[in-house]
Amino acid sequence: MSFVFWMFAVLTVAGALAAVLLKNTVHCALALTVAFAGLALLFLDLDAQFAGFAQILVYIGAVAILVVFAILLTRGSETPKDGVFSKNWFVGLVIAAGVFAVFAWAVLASVGVLPHEAATPEVSVAQIGQVLIGRYVLPLEIVALLLTAALIGAVIVAMDEKERAR
Amino acid sequence: MVGSTPLGGFLLVAALLFSIGLAGALTRRNAILVLIGIELMLNAANLNLIAFWRYGPHPELLTGMMFAIFSIAVAAAEAAVGLGLVISIYRHAHTTDLDAMNRMKG
Numbered sequence: 155m156s157f158v159f160w161m162f163a164v165l166t167v168a169g170a171l172a173a174v175l176l177k178n179t180v181h182c183a184l185a186l187t188v189a190f191a192g193l194a195l196l197f198l199d200l201d202a203q204f205a206g207f208a209q210i211l212v213y214i215g216a217v218a219i220l221v222v223f224a225i226l227l228t229r230g231s232e233t234p235k236d237g238v239f240s241k242n243w244f245v246g247l248v249i250a251a252g253v254f255a256v257f258a259w260a261v262l263a264s265v266g267v268l269p270h271e272a273a274t275p276e277v278s279v280a281q282i283g284q285v286l287i288g289r290y291v292l293p294l295e296i297v298a299l300l301l302t303a304a305l306i307g308a309v310i311v312a313m314d315e316k317e318r319a320r
Numbered sequence: 321m322v323g324s325t326p327l328g329g330f331l332l333v334a335a336l337l338f339s340i341g342l343a344g345a346l347t348r349r350n351a352i353l354v355l356i357g358i359e360l361m362l363n364a365a366n367l368n369l370i371a372f373w374r375y376g377p378h379p380e381l382l383t384g385m386m387f388a389i390f391s392i393a394v395a396a397a398e399a400a401v402g403l404g405l406v407i408s409i410y411r412h413a414h415t416t417d418l419d420a421m422n423r424m425k426g
Contacts, residue, residue, distance in 0.1 A: 166333065167333065167337065170340045173356055173360065174343060174344035193337075194365050196333070196370075198372055201374060202369050207387055209392065211369060212396050217396060220325065227407055238349060238350065239348060239349065240418065243346075246345060247348060248341075250340075253342055265328045268375070275379035277379070282385070285386065299391045300397055301393060301397050304398075308400040308401045311408050
């Protein structure tokens, strides 16, 4: 077991737990950023440099900022009087614990057949770019279209209705 | 760089992250926090994809890596639309409390 992996794993899980458990919504968003950073470090530990830096750019750079904006626009940072957890939080907790039990059982039961050692793949960013505009060019174009449509849709949905009627 | 970390370690961390995200999505009242839980679940899936790519038989084909990159892009679109919906609902109902939102008609 490598020490670096456990350090990153503990950082990620602690950030995720804080993001789910903290009372102040802004603190949750900041803890979420820590979890995203820990995941990016795990990606780098897995020799996936491109995915790691894409994770930092997209999640820490865009999604976390978007979440903070949404919290501030909706006055969500005020802690509600009747607690931050829903009425039937216990059912949700039981479901999540059950799902984790199934996953952990599946991983631990198959630990003997999982591959152990792998040679470090020789993958450069130039290679990733070539594959993206070669073999995966159609998915790339579809994702570009999806992102454009989704962002226009998000703006239209969030637009003030009185403004739209004029 | 991976050294002696077995694949099972990454899979367990991803399972833990997914369960934490699921618990958050199922138990929080604030709609934005539910979205945060869903983001955590998507990220756990990405970690699984990258780990299987790294330990798989043909990492030079970049299949798992591409899957994770496209998944990151789709998750970004999902976050934008989700937060836009939350802002729109807030403008209608003046709350982001999901327990108070029990109808879809505005």
